[in-house]
Amino acid sequence: MTWVSIFIRTLAIQGSWNYETLLGNGVGFALEPALRQLPGGVRSDAFKAAMARESAYFNAHPYLTSVAIGALAKAELSGVPPERIERFRTALCGPLGSVGDRLVWAGLLPFSSLVALIAFGVGARPLAVVAIFLVIYNAGHLGLRVWGLRVGWTRGLAVAGALANPVLRNGPAWIARASAAVAGIAIPLTVARVVGPSRALLDGALIVGALIAGGLVRVHGRVEGWKLVLVLIALFALVSVAR
Amino acid sequence: MRELLPLSMLGGLLGLDVVCFPQMMISRPLVGATVAGAFVGDTGTGLLVGATLELIALATLPFGASRYPEWGSAAVVGGAIAAALHAEPAGTVTVGVLATLATAWVGGWTLVKLRVWNAWLARRKRGALEHGSRGAVVGLQLAGLTSDLVRAMLLTAVAYGLIFPVARAMVALWTFDEHVSRAVTVGAASAVAAAAAWTIFHSARGARWYFAGGLLIGLLILAMR
Secondary structure, X not given: OHHXXXXXXXXXXXXXXEOOOXXXXXXXXXXXXXXXXXXXXXXXXXXXXXXXXXXXXXOOOOOOHHHHHHHHHHHHHOOOOHHHHHHHHHXXXXXXXXXXXXXXXXXXXXXXXXXXXXXXXXXXXXXXXXXXXXXXXXXXXXXXXXXXXXXXXXXXXXXXXXHXXXXXXXXXXXXXXXXXXXXXXXXXXXXXXXXXXXXXXXXHHHHHHHHHHHHHHHOOOOOOHHHHHHHHHHHHHHHHHHO | OOOHHHXXXXXXXXXXXXXXXXXXXXXXXXXXXXXXXXXXXXXXXXXXXXXXXXXXXXXXXXXXXXXXXXXXXXXXXXXXXXXXXXXXXXXXXXXXXXXXXXXXXHHHHHHHHHHHHHHHHHHHOHHHHHOOOHHHHHHHHHHHHHHHXXXXXXXXXXXXXXXXXXXXXXXXXXXXXXXXXXXXXXXXXXXXXXXXXXXXXXXXXXXXXXXXXXXHHHHHHHHHO
16 A cells, blocks of 8 residues: 555655755655654654655656655665765756656657647547547556656665666657657648648648748747747737727 | 636646646646537537647646646636637637637746745745654645645636636627638647747757658648548
8 A cells, every 4th residue: 555655646746846845845745655664653753854854855857756756765664874865865866857858748748749639630539639648648657657666666776777778768769759750740630620621721821830930940949939829829819800 | 607617626627737736647738628628518629729739838848947838727718718609610719729828828927926835835844844744744745736726726717707708709709711710820839839849859860850751741641631
């Protein structure tokens, strides 16, 4: 039951995310069921010291924080000296953050979105489109969390080697290439289904879209695309209502 | 406005998913707008709004502490508004997308305020946290989760309550043809998606060729229809 409890708590690891301790409190919250097993239980000094240590500042990708949770649970319950645990905690932040960002936010998430948009573009029904997105994304998401807890617990403070796993090391580049191909298919198909049967409107939307996209790429970093679209659509709506 | 309570509850759950719990991406606009459309009785319109928004959302990935739009509650607002107004289809998708973008912008600001609020709560409990208080850690986590749920519910209710009458008036006055409106909206959205795809993937070796190959396949599929 302890691992089930820890797993569910990792899903809420960003529950009290803030600009001072970031994920810190969430790590303490997720580890708490494991720390209860320290000698003397929740009233012991060992438990309180571990809770204080584990609830301090921590920053990483939320899904890959599971690796840290598993490893820290093992370290705390094995009686590893506090200074070593603190050094280990600090050292894990950077790698777990950068690997997670590239693998999940820049990889799995856009890939799942784009595959679901292809399904939309070829005429799939609403339930199928939503299910395709959620199943692909969460197979990776939940799998990563479970793997993280397992590998962290198995390897303890030697978990850094697990980050050299081929999926984590080469996965982002593989997913990036696959996502690039999927994006090329998904964008025109999605535009076509939203526009409807008119060929001229479809061609116009794709050409104008390509021109604006080229402009956005050129001014990359200076203009946020979604804000530009908000302004453009608001202007279009105003013209439509006022003319 | 009978739908306000269920929609605000849905918006609360989806807003919570953005950062706090469980981050299963039920908050993505493709899901949120479609489900909201189903709530109001027109899943198809919700899906059209959701797919258009999903193209835009590709540009706003939730990296670390960066500020990004809050799509969960916003997609509920936009999807529900478009679905509720589907009897006059000319401007519904455009108005739904617009409502979502505006709500997402405000929602992103509320997320920043929530993080400041969480930090304030953490400072108040600093002593207890430094002494390893189990109650302080669990209490802080539950307070953060509850605050986020309430934030997202309120945002959904207020945004829907304020935007729906304006959207209804706009749709009644809409002059452009339905397909022209959709083409303009999704054309703009596709520009954001294409630029986002380039930004995200261009550093991977050969990715531009994969994109070009995919584009060729996509255009061939369209040409064969």
